[in-house]
Amino acid sequence: MAASTLRDLLESAFPGGEVDVEDRTGGGDHFQVTVVSETFNGLPLIQQHKLVNQALAAPLADGTIHELRIRTKGTA
Template sequence: MAADTIRALLEAAFPGGQVDVLDRTGGGDHFQVTVASAAFDGVSLVEQHRMVNRALAAPLADGTIHELRITTTKGTA
């Protein structure tokens, strides 16, 4: 899965937020994502990560994303 596809899924889930996606190994299945969104205001870190996982549920479920590292920030950066 291309980083652009993951970015598009996250931008759709967190409109107005900032999204950065890094293919960590170049193989298209190990990613580092960073999301800054007002949607995280007042939400625990665990729930923020769950929100990101829900946004990427399809590629996580079908194994397209093998490994995912998540960084979230409240507000917009």
């Protein structure tokens, strides 16, 4: 899977947020994503990560993403 595809999914889920996607191994299945969004303001870290997982549910469910590292931050 291309990093740009993940970026598109995350940008759709978190409009106006800052999204960065890194393909950690170059193989298209190990990614690190960073999302900064006002959606995360006031939410605990676990809930922030759940929202990212929901946004990427399809590629996670079908095994396209083998490993996902998540970094999130609110804007407040």
